[in-house]
Amino acid sequence: MRRAVCPGSFDPITNGHLDIIGRASKLYDEVWVAVMINKSKQGLFTVDERIDLIREVTAAYGNVHVEAFHGLLVDFCKQRDIPAIVKGLRAVSDFDYELQMAQMNIGLSGVETLFVPTNPTYSFLSSSLVKEVAAWGGDVSHLVPPPVLDELAKRLAKS
Numbered sequence: 001m002r003r004a005v006c007p008g009s010f011d012p013i014t015n016g017h018l019d020i021i022g023r024a025s026k027l028y029d030e031v032w033v034a035v036m037i038n039k040s041k042q043g044l045f046t047v048d049e050r051i052d053l054i055r056e057v058t059a060a061y062g063n064v065h066v067e068a069f070h071g072l073l074v075d076f077c078k079q080r081d082i083p084a085i086v087k088g089l090r091a092v093s094d095f096d097y098e099l100q101m102a103q104m105n106i107g108l109s110g111v112e113t114l115f116v117p118t119n120p121t122y123s124f125l126s127s128s129l130v131k132e133v134a135a136w137g138g139d140v141s142h143l144v145p146p147p148v149l150d151e152l153a154k155r156l157a158k159s
Contacts (some may be wrong), residue, residue: 002027004084004114007034007073010050011043012148014130016122019113020056020088032082033058037070042153046129049076057145074109085113090123 006021010033024031035050045053047068055094058064069076073085085105087098095115102113118125125143134140141149 001029002130003030003032003078003080003082004028004086005034005073005080005082006086007036007069007076008009009036009038009041009043009127010054011045011112011127012050012130012144012152013054014125014127014144015121015142016088016090016118016125017127018068019119019122019144020086020116021058021064022061025058025063029085031059031061031064031086032076032080033064033066034069034073034076035066037068039070044152049151051146052083054112056147073113074105077111078109083111085111087115088113088118089115090118090125097141 004024004027006024008017010017021031021033033054035047035054037047043050051066051068054066058066070153077085079136085102089095089098096117098113105111125141130140130143130152134156146154
């Protein structure tokens with residue numbers, strides 16, 4: 001069984017994230033989406049809400065599992081016998097940071113990191129940017145899946 005993990009905060013999941021997860025799901029028998037818990041950061045969506053949205057928008061893949069994690073990603077991998085981390089790279093600046101993380105992860109546990117270049121359509125896209133544009137009333141419908149767009153609109157209408 002070939003397994004990989006796609007980690008992140010996914011607050012919210014974007015079409016860029018889905019592109020990487022979908023491509024990984026074609027390469028691996030099981031893909032785990034690890035939703036990072038960072039208690040020092042207040043997200044727009046709770047971890048449980050993010051997990052529900054990710055499960056909804058990845059259901060069609062059939063081989064994607066979604067769980068929260070707190071702590072070292074390599075521990076998440078060890079607990080599930082996952083030998084590979086799949087990370088999307090948007091720009092050279094992503095590579096600089098992700099290379100350091102990849103080298104630390106392989107040194108800590110032997111878990112490999114595979115870098116997947118982002119589809120150029122999503123090369124500028126981040127969850128932070130989506131939230132900012134949406135908060136100012138901008139159209140983000142082409143940047144997130146429809147269920148996420150609906151929940152984003154509801155959440156921002158409350159604030």
